[in-house]
Amino acid sequence: MDDLPLSDLDAFTAIARERSFRAAARKRGVSPSSLSDSLRRLEERLGVRLLNRTTRSVTPTEAGERLLERLAPALGEVVSALGQLDSFRDSPAGTLRLNVPTIVSRLFLPEIASRFLALYPEIKLEILAEDDFVDVVEAGFDAGIRYDERLERDMIAVPIGPRRQRYVTAASPAYLQRRGTPAHPRDLLEHDCIRHRFRSRAHFAWEFDRGEGTLTLSVSGPLVANSIEMEVGAAISGLGVIRTFEEVLLPGFERGELVPILEEWVTEFSGPFLYYASRKHMPPALRAFVDFVKAEGRRGS
Secondary structure, eight states: OTTOOHHHHHHHHHHHHHTOHHHHHHHHTSOHHHHHHHHHHHHHHHTSOOEEEOSSOEEEOHHHHHHHHHHHHHHHHHHHHHHGGGGGSSSOOEEEEEEEOHHHHHHTHHHHHHHHHHHOTTEEEEEEEOSSOOOTTTTTOSEEEEOGGGOOTTEEEEEOSOSEEEEEEEEOHHHHHHHOOOSSGGGGGGSOEEEEOOTTSOOOOEEEEETTEEEEEOOOOSEEESOHHHHHHHHHTTSOEEEEEHHHHHHHHHTTSOEEEOGGGOEEEEOOEEEEEOOSSOOHHHHHHHHHHHHHHHHHO
């Protein structure tokens, strides 16, 4: 086994994860036939079948599953260790993959990313914006951005962006003229409310804070969407009441298209965090981004 090629093991891992030669080849930037050759050599060398493949599917055998379970973390450490060599260059390089909430990708991450990439031109930034919670390590991301209540406790968290944010409630002047202005959050039970839903199909009750108390309501209305642009547009057109990040509604307030309501019941919460796994061999691109975010935080404090 001393001469077992690492590239063949990596090819097997890619095919087994993607359950497809073509998908694995696209990610590796190679041809499907080269991956097929690597897998054939590996199976012949080991003397055991690792993948069952038909014209429609590719699935690991029991032996393949066991090998993948032990091999994937080991290869990850190899890649991470080799990535440390980038630190010997004049400046960090490589690809940094981040998983972030859509609201973060709209409000402040573009400005942070632009300053960071200007400082480190050899780094490539890949950002996936989605609202569903994922295991960033298992999904292949270097780090993620999330709000405090959704952080995993075994991860390292670094503040990024605004340190305090607010949830506010609003409606269009036309809607309020037609339906009246709610004086208390419970009045919303008799109003049309525009709700946000995540890709997991979950949507949350609306929470209102005043003093030390929190009021939770299950509101309803004619529109449930996973697009904040559509939700704001619907509120501006007079469809119903919206409750979301204050920064999202500010342009509508400034143009007079929306009116803030229930202002005594604004919910204030902690801003987001950059989070990542604690590991010995942090990729240089991630190390540079963490240091950059920390420096930005010190300048803003």
